[in-house]
Amino acid sequence: MALSKNVVSIDCLDSTLRDGSQGEGISYSVQDKIHIVEALDELGVKYIEAGNPGSNPKDMEFFQKARELKLKHSEIVAFGSTRRKGITCSEDNQLHSLLSAETKTVVIFGKTWDFQATEILHVSLEENLAMIKETCEFLKSHDRNVIFDAEHFFTGYQANPEYALKALGAAVEGGASVLCLCETKGGAMPSECAAGVKAAVDAYGSKAKIGIHTHNDSGLAVANSLIAIENGATHVQGVLLGFGERTGNANLSTIIADLQLKMGYKCIEDENLKMLTPICKKVAEITNITMDPGMPYVGQNAFTHKAGMHIDAVIKNPFAYEHIEPESVGNERVFLMSEVAGRSMIIEKIQKFNSSITKESPIVSEIIKKVKELEHQGYQFEGADGSFELLVRKAIGKYRPFFNLHYYKTSDEVPLIEEGLYSYAQLKIDVDGQIRIAAGEGNGPVNALDSALRTALKKFYPEVEEIHLTDYKVRVLDSKSATASKVRVLIESSDRQESWTTIGVSCDVVEASWLALVDSFEYKFLKDIEKKYHGLV
Secondary structure, three states: OOOOOOOOEOEEEEOOOOOHHHOOOOOOOHHHHHHHHHHHHHHOOOEEEOOOOOOOHHHHHHHHHHOOOOOOOOEEEEEEEOOOOOOOHHHOHHHHHHHHOOOOEEEEEEEOOHHHHHHHOOOOHHHHHHHHHHHHHHHHHOOOEEEEEEEOHHHHHHHOHHHHHHHHHHHHHHOOOEEEEEEOOOOOOHHHHHHHHHHHHHHHOOOOEEEEEEEOOOOOHHHHHHHHHHOOOOEEEEEOOOOOOOOOEOEHHHHHHHHHHHOOOEOOOHHHHHHHHHHHHHHHHHHOOOOOOOOOOOOOOOOEEOOHHHHHHHHHOHHHOOOOOHHHHOOOOEEOOOOOOOHHHHHHHHOOOOOOOOOOOHHHHHHHHHHHHHHHHOOOHHHOHHHHHHHHHHHHOOOOOOOEEEEEEEEEOOOOOEOOEOEEEEEEEEEOOEEEEEEEEEOOHHHHHHHHHHHHHOOOOHHHHHOEEEEEEEEEOOHHHHHHOOEEEEEEEEOOOOEEEEEEEEOOHHHHHHHHHHHHHHHHHHHHHHHHHOOOO
């Protein structure tokens, strides 16, 4: 797509597989890395920083396999450091590992803070400059495009601006095409970032692209990235979902949306922006983390409304409370059911199944009355979209039970008979007149019941195997009653296409869990029938 003359293109480098993988609990297999590369390529970021081929065998294996990938939009880059002190570039095994990765572009980091050079590397300031220049020259001589990551640039610029700029100059002399200014400690204020970027642009902006790489230790990673762009940077680095070492990296999904939707820059193709939320969900799934629901643009709650007055206004005109259309980033609007949601939200939910129902329809009052009764018992539907949809379906006649329970029973064994298994469940259900009796075992009664129910249902509904329970929460509603207290159970489920939450309330935690579990399965079955027959059941 051709850019209009007044639109500046920003090169995005995603470091999920390198800087992001340094976050606590993050570990990727080679196949995980391949899948994330494919997802980022689908989104259309320019560079994918995939790791240091000289640091471990797994990264080297990845780069070998990555050569076979047919990417449409992105370029995989390898990451490494300047040569070690006291040796030549040709003697440095790490640099040869970088070359063996066979990427067109390499990212090299070097010290631009005099303190880091003398006190951490224990080299003279002159030797540090030589290490930067010679490394860039060496890689350039092997036909590599060189991105220089100016580590600790903003701290270095505050301490010794002349030397920090000299370090950038050494990289330019060595042939680097991008000078990426790294806010490595994450402590710089926006004014400090602006000053450092402006100095770099004034000194070297005519010879190389200026980039920005920020960390979130002060909660300013995204803000500092945007300020850098406003001051002349045209290359931005981050991690798609913002995770990484310490408090994380700049959230690239937020940066892309801010730059493209709010600031008039071009990061990815316009049509690809609609894939931002699905791609973020895919990367979270591969990473095996739960996305922060409050994440801007792509989070589950980014366009969620609860207050009745807000909901009523958004139904009339979303512009009243939404800064962009959720569809522009592949997200969707959500109205939470609660005691403050009001009549408008109930109408909006009902009209998904029956567009003829209005505020004056008697069924609306019936549903509101039922909701209030259940909330008095301890139900809370704002976090249980699946159960609320089933409640509405039952009220308007768009529901049928998928099975009937005859009984279930659970038992526990203490001490353990087998490692990890100490609960057993048995149940009897009826599916369209066919009786099934099944048993299950697990690391608790709910896990055992889940196993038994899946066993009983899979003959009739094979799609039960697609359901994964991703979260399980228990809340005591009346702590004064001690062990006789009523509990509320929330179960979050996913079939890797969408997620839904269901609820159960009882004085018996197993029964509360059973109610939420049944709702979870029935919600999935109903949705699959609708997809299959393109209509409502």
